[in-house]
Amino acid sequence: MMSVPVISGSRQRLSAVVGRAVSPWRPQGHIGRVRALVGYRSGLVGPRTVPSPVQTYSTAAVGSTSHHNDDSEAKPFSALPGPPSVPVLGNFLHMWWEGLLEKEKLNKNHIMFTDFFRQYGPIFRLKIVNVDMVSIKDPVAVQELFRKEGKYPARIDIKPWRRYREISGKATGVFLSNGKDWQKNRSIMARPMLRPKHVSTYVSNLDTVSADMIKRLRVLQARADGIEVPNISDELFKWALESICTVLFNERMGYLQDNISQDAQDFIQGIHTIFLTTNTVIFPDADVHRFLRTKPWRQSVEAWDTVFRVGEKVMVRKLQEALEREERGEGEDDQPNFLAFVNSTGRLTKDEIYSNTIELMGAAIDTTSNTLLWTLYELSRRPELQDRLYQEVTQVIGQDKVMTWDHLKDLHLLKAIIKETLRMYPVVHNVSRLLQEDTVLMGYWLPAKTCVVAQVYAMGRDPQLFPDPDEFKPERWLRTGEAHDEINPYSSLPFGFGPRSCLGRRVAEVELQLLLAKMSQQFVLSQVEPEEISSVAQPLLMPETPLHLRFVDRK
Numbered sequence: 288m289m290s291v292p293v294i295s296g297s298r299q300r301l302s303a304v305v306g307r308a309v310s311p312w313r314p315q316g317h318i319g320r321v322r323a324l325v326g327y328r329s330g331l332v333g334p335r336t337v338p339s340p341v342q343t344y345s346t347a348a349v350g351s352t353s354h355h356n357d358d359s360e361a362k363p364f365s366a367l368p369g370p371p372s373v374p375v376l377g378n379f380l381h382m383w384w385e386g387l388l389e390k391e392k393l394n395k396n397h398i399m400f401t402d403f404f405r406q407y408g409p410i411f412r413l414k415i416v417n418v419d420m421v422s423i424k425d426p427v428a429v430q431e432l433f434r435k436e437g438k439y440p441a442r443i444d445i446k447p448w449r450r451y452r453e454i455s456g457k458a459t460g461v462f463l464s465n466g467k468d469w470q471k472n473r474s475i476m477a478r479p480m481l482r483p484k485h486v487s488t489y490v491s492n493l494d495t496v497s498a499d500m501i502k503r504l505r506v507l508q509a510r511a512d513g514i515e516v517p518n519i520s521d522e523l524f525k526w527a528l529e530s531i532c533t534v535l536f537n538e539r540m541g542y543l544q545d546n547i548s549q550d551a552q553d554f555i556q557g558i559h560t561i562f563l564t565t566n567t568v569i570f571p572d573a574d575v576h577r578f579l580r581t582k583p584w585r586q587s588v589e590a591w592d593t594v595f596r597v598g599e600k601v602m603v604r605k606l607q608e609a610l611e612r613e614e615r616g617e618g619e620d621d622q623p624n625f626l627a628f629v630n631s632t633g634r635l636t637k638d639e640i641y642s643n644t645i646e647l648m649g650a651a652i653d654t655t656s657n658t659l660l661w662t663l664y665e666l667s668r669r670p671e672l673q674d675r676l677y678q679e680v681t682q683v684i685g686q687d688k689v690m691t692w693d694h695l696k697d698l699h700l701l702k703a704i705i706k707e708t709l710r711m712y713p714v715v716h717n718v719s720r721l722l723q724e725d726t727v728l729m730g731y732w733l734p735a736k737t738c739v740v741a742q743v744y745a746m747g748r749d750p751q752l753f754p755d756p757d758e759f760k761p762e763r764w765l766r767t768g769e770a771h772d773e774i775n776p777y778s779s780l781p782f783g784f785g786p787r788s789c790l791g792r793r794v795a796e797v798e799l800q801l802l803l804a805k806m807s808q809q810f811v812l813s814q815v816e817p818e819e820i821s822s823v824a825q826p827l828l829m830p831e832t833p834l835h836l837r838f839v840d841r842k
């Protein structure tokens with residue numbers, strides 16, 4: 288059992304009265320109500336401050352384009368630049384003629400959007416039948432977009448995922464819901480996912496997962512040629528799944544063992560299939576695929592069925608165990624445990640709990656594992672940087688066997704390396720918002736409900752925003768970085784921004800930091816064959832070809 292820190296003065300007093308620590312995993316009864324009355328809204332706000340402590344930036348937008356402040360001068364929506372267009376079909380014919388709708392091109396749409404910015408400027412419209420969006424890459428415009436996102440910020444819908452919920456009668460969780468439903472989900476889940484006091488309680492469990500991952504890497508390496516770890520991508524995927532399950536259920540699922548259960552294999556395959564089919568079933572419309580019962584649609588539905596079946600099975604068991612504990616009068620489980628927390632709020636039905644938790648699992652795995660994969664790729668090409676990272680980690684952690692929240696605070700270079708990875712390879716390569724009202728953006732009138740997309744990948748690779756954008760330079764995020772590296776905080780938003788930003792950001796950061804620190808202590812990485820690896824967006828940004836890494840012992 289893990290001890291849980293007492294998180295406030297009033298809670299300390301309360302603990303003294305009841306004779307034990309009050310878990311931050313429990314809704315705090317009157318404390319919660321008082322906070323609600325005084326307008327305590329941390330749950331909704333999320334990581335408002337974009338930069339981490341290691342970041343330095345100026346408030347002046349580097350390379351920002353000029354803006355029309357006078358709305359009367361604004362041009363109409365129809366004047367927005369973009370590829371050649373016809374009524375109803377929009378840019379469809381042009382895109383089709385140019386071969387831009389072929390699967391290979393769509394899988395590289397992050398590059399396509401970057402090219403479009405070069406052709407059409409920092410704002411353009413793309414309409415392909417019913418997919419209609421305005422793309423921007425100017426940090427000042429991005430800031431404006433978030434400033435106007437309203438009380439219930441909404442992203443572009445992922446229609447196939449929503450349709451699945453509708454036809455299977457499942458609830459929509461925080462990722463897919465909108466308006467008041469979203470607000471309810473978010474306000475309940477933000478506390479256990481985003482508040483540092485809560486997230487810090489995961490560190491010990493996550494540290495154990497990362498230590499086991501190192502052991503697993505050694506076993507796999509020994510079993511192969513003693514140097515390369517085969518299928519590193521799959522192994523990181525299992526690590527990310529094991530990590531998030533530890534956070535959600537406080538249970539080790541055993542995904543880092545050799546013989547993982549059939550359910551676990553099915554779940555992993557299910558998540559892969561959902562992502563791999565998404566690009567296909569979105570276009571031209573999810574309902575067309577559904578009506579025609581196309582193969583990708585059937586695969587996607589089957590995958591969601593599997594993910595819900597396996598996920599619900601775990602949750603039913605965990606909730607049953609909690610009930611039995613309660614019936615035996617064993618009192619509260621003070622372990623950090625997302626599921627127990629949301630259940631004890633009593634504000635979500637079982638179906639809502641299942642959907643929300645499964646959405647967290649789905650959102651946590653490919654994102655975190657691919658980010659680490661990109662980090663290892665960049666590090667494997669830079670032995671000198673690996674040495675500097677090793678020095679930092681050794682200095683901060685010393686002989687300590689177990690890493691703590693306090694250690695993480697001092698790993699500045701390590702955090703800068705992760706930030707730089709996310710600048711160059713933002714796994715979620717764009718962030719969208721639906722306008723709540725008619726808005727003037729970059730000198731154009733955009734009607735309410737327009738989908739505006741901040742193209743995060745294109746911004747990260749823009750030389751006006753980041754000098755030498757294709758160079759991996761973590762120093763640009765350090766306070767000691769050169770003056771010309773000053774960065775506008777809206778130029779790199781890999782976790783989105785504001786109340787609707789990534790709910791798992793802090794958990795993801797802790798997971799990445801722990802494993803990367805441990806890896807750098809143990810191994811020197813290099814590519815088996817030095818080669819450039821390009822990216823595909825399926826729909827997350829992942830390496831196009833497998834990464835083959837040598838793991839050479841430091842000691």
Ligand code: HEM
Pocket residue numbers: 442461462463473531646647648650651652654655658713714715717718719780781782783784785786787788789790791792794795
């Ligand atoms: C490196 C890892 C990750 C990256 C880069 C990432 C990125 C993002 C981005 C860009 C968004 C959209 C934000 C916006 O619209 O402003 C998002 C949303 C979300 N992410 Fe993550 N994510 C990561 C890991 C995770 C993890 C580990 C979890 C779960 C524990 C998670 C759960 C979510 C959820 C639930 C949302 C929807 C939030 C809402 O709509 O209110 N993510 N993520």
